[in-house]
Amino acid sequence: MEKLIEIMNKIGLPFAYDHFAEGESPDPPFICYLSPNSDNFAADGKVYYKVNEIHIELYTDCKDLSAEHRIEAVLDQHGIFYEKSETWIESEKLYEVLYSFEMEVN
Template sequence: MDKLVQILTESGLPFAYDHFAEGESPEPPFVCYLLPGSDNFAADGAVYYKISEVHIELYTDCKDLSVEQQLEAVLDRHCIFYEKTETWIESERLYEVLYYFEMEV
């Protein structure tokens, strides 16, 4: 997913797939991304068009609209239609803003 890595690089935020290694997590804000599934298009009994589900998890220690806007501006520039949710993770004392969408593989 070269395009996804390019998008995350453009955001200027530190990022890792799934999680950062033990002891290597940067100070918030940071991003973890996952590819939890697919929604492929079939034709003639085969995968014709590969589509991957994408989750981008933005972690902050306080609600930070400017960082959300920074990430969203990059997604918007790449014409990515996303949905988002937000949750407070008490055990980590972090906010997680989850952006989810589908992307061609």
């Protein structure tokens, strides 16, 4: 998780794990990140190699290519292969750009 925090700090946008506390969300753009799943490798009936799925969720009130480029540049610097998707959240009036990737657990 230390490497992930280092990555989040390098991106330079406000961030929180999973969500910001009620009423404490900063103005967009901001990031929520989480580790919803694992994809561990087993050997001899044990977890041999731990891997977590990571989601970085960028929230913006309008399409923000510069914020996306900031995230992508840092992920590219760290040699991270990611998948990217985007959706409009009508109830929040925000775009969510989701970066999904896997990261080794140390």
